[in-house]
Amino acid sequence: MVECNRCGNTEAKYFVWLNGQAQCRRCISYQGNEGESLVYTGKIEEELSFDLSQKQKEVSSRILEYACLGDVLVHAICGAGKTELVLETISFYLNQGKKVGIAVARRQVVLQLAPRYQAIYPQLKVIPVCEGHTQDLTGHLIISTTHQLFRYPQHFDLLILDEPDAFPFKQDVVLQGFAQKACRGHTLYLTATPDITLRHRVQTHTLKEVTLYRRPHQYDLPVPKLRFLPLLGQILALKLWLNQQPKPVLIFVPTIKLGQQLKTVLKIPFVHARDLDLDMRVSDFKQGKIMQLICTSVLERGVTFENVQVVMIEANHPIYDLAALIQIAGRVGRSVQYPTGEVFFYASGLSQEMVQCLNQIEIANHSV
Amino acid sequence: MSQSDRNRQPFCLNCFKPLQTGLSLYSTLFRTEDILCGVCRKSLSSVFKCVQVNDLHVFALYTYTESVGHWMTQIKEAQDISLAPVFTYPHVKKLHRRFKGKTWVMVPSSYEKTQQRGFHALKEMLKPLNVEVLDLFEKDNIKQRKSTLSQRSEIYKHIRIKHKISNLGAVVLVDDVCTTGSSLKACADLLRPHTDSLEICVLCLHSKWLLR
Numbered sequence: 130m131v132e133c134n135r136c137g138n139t140e141a142k143y144f145v146w147l148n149g150q151a152q153c154r155r156c157i158s159y160q161g162n163e164g165e166s167l168v169y170t171g172k173i174e175e176e177l178s179f180d181l182s183q184k185q186k187e188v189s190s191r192i193l194e195y196a197c198l199g200d201v202l203v204h205a206i207c208g209a210g211k212t213e214l215v216l217e218t219i220s221f222y223l224n225q226g227k228k229v230g231i232a233v234a235r236r237q238v239v240l241q242l243a244p245r246y247q248a249i250y251p252q253l254k255v256i257p258v259c260e261g262h263t264q265d266l267t268g269h270l271i272i273s274t275t276h277q278l279f280r281y282p283q284h285f286d287l288l289i290l291d292e293p294d295a296f297p298f299k300q301d302v303v304l305q306g307f308a309q310k311a312c313r314g315h316t317l318y319l320t321a322t323p324d325i326t327l328r329h330r331v332q333t334h335t336l337k338e339v340t341l342y343r344r345p346h347q348y349d350l351p352v353p354k355l356r357f358l359p360l361l362g363q364i365l366a367l368k369l370w371l372n373q374q375p376k377p378v379l380i381f382v383p384t385i386k387l388g389q390q391l392k393t394v395l396k397i398p399f400v401h402a403r404d405l406d407l408d409m410r411v412s413d414f415k416q417g418k419i420m421q422l423i424c425t426s427v428l429e430r431g432v433t434f435e436n437v438q439v440v441m442i443e444a445n446h447p448i449y450d451l452a453a454l455i456q457i458a459g460r461v462g463r464s465v466q467y468p469t470g471e472v473f474f475y476a477s478g479l480s481q482e483m484v485q486c487l488n489q490i491e492i493a494n495h496s497v
Numbered sequence: 498m499s500q501s502d503r504n505r506q507p508f509c510l511n512c513f514k515p516l517q518t519g520l521s522l523y524s525t526l527f528r529t530e531d532i533l534c535g536v537c538r539k540s541l542s543s544v545f546k547c548v549q550v551n552d553l554h555v556f557a558l559y560t561y562t563e564s565v566g567h568w569m570t571q572i573k574e575a576q577d578i579s580l581a582p583v584f585t586y587p588h589v590k591k592l593h594r595r596f597k598g599k600t601w602v603m604v605p606s607s608y609e610k611t612q613q614r615g616f617h618a619l620k621e622m623l624k625p626l627n628v629e630v631l632d633l634f635e636k637d638n639i640k641q642r643k644s645t646l647s648q649r650s651e652i653y654k655h656i657r658i659k660h661k662i663s664n665l666g667a668v669v670l671v672d673d674v675c676t677t678g679s680s681l682k683a684c685a686d687l688l689r690p691h692t693d694s695l696e697i698c699v700l701c702l703h704s705k706w707l708l709r
Contacts, residue, residue, distance in 0.1 A: 159575075
């Protein structure tokens with residue numbers, strides 16, 4: 130049986146034979162130089178501008194304990210500070226001279242995470258590796274999209290997979306293969322919404338689970354408010370609500386077409402994954418240069434905006450699964466300065482996922 | 498089992514789904530043999546006629562669309578040689594009929610690029626036709642994709658005939674992509690003194706020429 134060294138494919142239909150050599154066509158479009166991790170000789174310590182809560186400290190120690198033994202699932206709600214929870218483990222591995230990589234499904238998140246980690250580890254060279262950032266592939270700490278992991282075969286002693294249930298990673302076997310091939314040690318999965326595969330691994334004891342259901346500021350997760358209206362009514366209600374809303378607002382739409390229509394009607398910028406101005410618009414929104422932004426699920430996870438309020442249009446659209454709804458609701462009330470906020474689900478009907486989302490948020494809010 | 502037998506698969510060469518995917522009943526019954534499924538084949542926008550490109554009459558197979566761009570990148574940059582025949586495969590008979598008895602000459606690509614790739618992309622694309630394609634030109638190593646319009650119009654300065662040639666008779670000049678038509682014009686001007694007649698065929702033509 131032939132196995133692809135890059136994506137781990139063994140299915141014969143993806144191989145072609147050229148001059149006696151098997152070539153895997155499933156991952157052939159991923160081409161480029163390989164990267165390298167540097168080893169830092171001094172003592173590495175994380176520099177945080179705030180203290181972790183007692184609960185976060187406990188969870189962080191437990192993650193380190195488990196991560197030395199095997200793979201770990203860190204199941205923490207949106208805004209619980211997943212980045213901070215794994216710092217102790219990252220520092221431990223780096224101090225041992227081991228190689229650490231952080232992989233996320235989306236480029237946008239890589240570009241947000243890299244400066245955060247650089248500020249936490251000022252003595253290290255933290256490099257983002259994603260589309261448009263593939264010139265420098267060598268650093269002490271590598272933050273990469275899952276698409277770029279093929280550049281690091283059998284490389285990482287600790288691979289942190291942030292949001293493995295996010296699109297496109299969750300349904301792309303090639304990307305999953307890259308992650309498997311890139312990790313020669315243990316994998317840490319960070320998510321607020323573990324999928325069935327991760328849950329199954331926890332049940333079968335091949336994966337240790339660590340949970341954290343409270344945000345550091347101890348406030349509850351905002352519970353989405355439901356508004357049932359036909360689409361036109363949703364747009365009118367949104368328009369009226371926006372007129373009296375002084376805070377930044379993210380408006381989620383299920384399709385690009387609807388986003389473009391809303392952009393025309395409401396005169397608000399619209400971003401989606403293929404938008405060439407995506408980085409600029411997100412940066413403007415973050416800096417408060419624009420107060421309202423329409424977006425697709427491209428901003429559903431991994432991004433933090435201060436004091437943001439969220440409105441979902443057509444929240445019952447089939448594109449929104451349970452994980453997406455929880456993640457979108459989780460954009461609100463993430464910072465200590467602004468621990469509360471409003472989330473509206475505008476919908477023309479009630480979907481099963483909306484009900485499950487409300488239930489899960491209620492359960493998280495009632496757990497200790 | 499030979500290499501070609503091992504590579505002959507009942508799957509679409511692009512999406513790996515069964516070849517029958519996306520086919521109507523009519524297409525299932527009457528479609529010529531293909532290596533793409535119905536959905537992928539439909540993503541190509543067929544032209545199959547002569548189009549005026551500057552002062553040249555160019556016979557085009559497809560419009561240059563996003564799918565074509567993606568496939569061209571996959572063939573040329575990712576060296577996916579297996580995808581190369583997708584443009585000509587179902588049109589072999591028609592192309593043979595149209596250009597019967599003519600000598601095929603290809604527009605050059607740079608020697609360095611071809612060496613780096615390990616195969617000649619256009620030759621691979623024309624392989625299903627099973628005709629001899631003459632490589633009479635040489636071209637300097639310049640990146641046309643990154644050239645400006647005025648730089649492209651001066652492409653003739655970088656193309657020349659390799660060796661002395663005698664009369665070629667009736668000739669078909671063939672290229673994979675036609676964007677400005679500058680390369681085709683440069684080659685056609687160089688070839689014309691050595692031919693009785695000259696026709697031009699491109700696999701993918703930029704849509705701006707079809708709007709005129």
